[in-house]
Amino acid sequence: MSRSVSTEVMPDKDGMFGPYGGQVVPPELKAIMDEITLAYEEISQKESFQNELSDLLKHYVGRPSPIYHCKRLTEHCNGATIYFKREDLNHTGAHKINHCLGEVLVAKSMGKTKVLAETGAGQHGVALATACALLGVPCEIHMGTVDIEKEHPNVMRMKVLGATIVPVTRGTATLKDAVDSAFEEYMKDPKNFFYAIGSVVGPHPFPMMVRDFQKIVGEEAKTQFNEMVGKNPDVLVACVGGGSNAIGLFTAFLEDENVRIIGVEPSGLGLETPDHAATLTKGQPGVIHGFKCYLIQDEKGDPKPVYSVASGLDYPGVGPQHSYLKDIGRVEYETVSDQECLDTFVSLSRLEGIIPALESAHAVAYAMKIAPELPGQNILINLSGRGDKDLDFVVKKMNL
Numbered sequence: 089m090s091r092s093v094s095t096e097v098m099p100d101k102d103g104m105f106g107p108y109g110g111q112v113v114p115p116e117l118k119a120i121m122d123e124i125t126l127a128y129e130e131i132s133q134k135e136s137f138q139n140e141l142s143d144l145l146k147h148y149v150g151r152p153s154p155i156y157h158c159k160r161l162t163e164h165c166n167g168a169t170i171y172f173k174r175e176d177l178n179h180t181g182a183h184k185i186n187h188c189l190g191e192v193l194v195a196k197s198m199g200k201t202k203v204l205a206e207t208g209a210g211q212h213g214v215a216l217a218t219a220c221a222l223l224g225v226p227c228e229i230h231m232g233t234v235d236i237e238k239e240h241p242n243v244m245r246m247k248v249l250g251a252t253i254v255p256v257t258r259g260t261a262t263l264k265d266a267v268d269s270a271f272e273e274y275m276k277d278p279k280n281f282f283y284a285i286g287s288v289v290g291p292h293p294f295p296m297m298v299r300d301f302q303k304i305v306g307e308e309a310k311t312q313f314n315e316m317v318g319k320n321p322d323v324l325v326a327c328v329g330g331g332s333n334a335i336g337l338f339t340a341f342l343e344d345e346n347v348r349i350i351g352v353e354p355s356g357l358g359l360e361t362p363d364h365a366a367t368l369t370k371g372q373p374g375v376i377h378g379f380k381c382y383l384i385q386d387e388k389g390d391p392k393p394v395y396s397v398a399s400g401l402d403y404p405g406v407g408p409q410h411s412y413l414k415d416i417g418r419v420e421y422e423t424v425s426d427q428e429c430l431d432t433f434v435s436l437s438r439l440e441g442i443i444p445a446l447e448s449a450h451a452v453a454y455a456m457k458i459a460p461e462l463p464g465q466n467i468l469i470n471l472s473g474r475g476d477k478d479l480d481f482v483v484k485k486m487n488l
């Protein structure tokens with residue numbers, strides 16, 4: 089396992105993380121992406137931008153989010169000591185507000201007239217609609233009708249926040265189809281529109297930019313954990329859809345060789361069925377939405393429909409940096425099934441009084457699986473979001 093690779097300088101100037109990432113887009117779009125890269129590099133150096141962003145993260149989002157020692161969950165697992173980084177306590181209830189504020193600030197500084205995006209669980213849509221309302225920028229959200237059905241409360245939030253919602257019925261009517269739809273709209277006027285990508289995916293500079301906006305999670309966690317426990321955590325665990333909350337936690341620890349890092353993907357109804365979204369576990373290198381990464385694909389190399397009980401995790405691609413971290417062996421990628429996720433949703437709620445997002449429950453479920461074998465170790469889980477949005481669904485599904 090080679091762990092000495094410097095991850096700080098990634099990606100290279102072409103947006104490559106090893107063989108992954110880049111800009112697999114038509115020339116006219118590449119020109120626009122290069123413009124965004126330049127604008128981002130310029131603005132992110134400015135003290136005024138950094139001050140405005142940190143001010144909003146502190147006073148609007150409520151950062152730093154706490155580190156919480158889960159006593160009852162730890163007792164229940166009878167092994168490792170378990171801690172949460174509480175991204176569920178952010179304004180809007182998840183980690184996504186961190187990169188949405190950053191992206192909308194960049195869009196606004198570039199004079200863009202409309203910010204648009206897709207959403208899966210509705211969390212990116214709500215976070216983006218929130219950032220757009222706050223900063224006074226028009227917002228348009230594309231969402232699969234299956235997800236609209238499942239995530240009704242988030243749909244209402246986006247409407248109240250003033251966003252325009254575009255329902256998407258094509259394909260499986262979930263996240264990937266919403267991306268396709270939003271992208272088509274974007275291509276009508278990419279000079280004036282800004283496509284705010286919801287994770288560390290898409291063409292360069294988005295995987296880099298979204299990671300940079302999320303890495304505050306791990307930076308805070310490192311300081312907080314060392315203050316609280318006196319050393320780094322032994323193990324980090326985070327769920328991986330596109331990979332933004334995971335890379336947000338991981339980045340500050342990548343160079344710390346003694347920290348074991350685990351990303352958790354959804355195995356849905358089973359890895360042997362087509363109904364999972366375990367991209368890094370079952371996928372092969374390919375191209376989706378303008379970048380190279382591990383991909384769940386058909387014989388022709390086209391993305392295949394994927395599935396998870398957690399809408400925010402059902403994407404057939406994954407961030408290029410995660411693809412690279414898998415290949416060099418720095419991060420382990422494991423899976424958790426729908427059933428394990430649902431069981432954890434209920435047991436965590438009852439053990440700690442914390443209702444997790446179905447996405448985050450994947451990370452908790454995996455940590456609970458390994459905790460009994462790791463007595464004396466400390467596990468830090470990124471609790472990426474809260475589960476209010478999933479309540480109706482879980483109560484029905486679990487007959488509560």
Ligand SMILES: *Cc1c(COP(=O)(O)O)cnc(C)c1O
Binds near residue numbers: 211
């Ligand atoms: C969207 C979402 C995820 C998955 O997205 P990543 O980019 O992989 O982090 C995970 N947890 C929550 C709560 C989400 O809303």
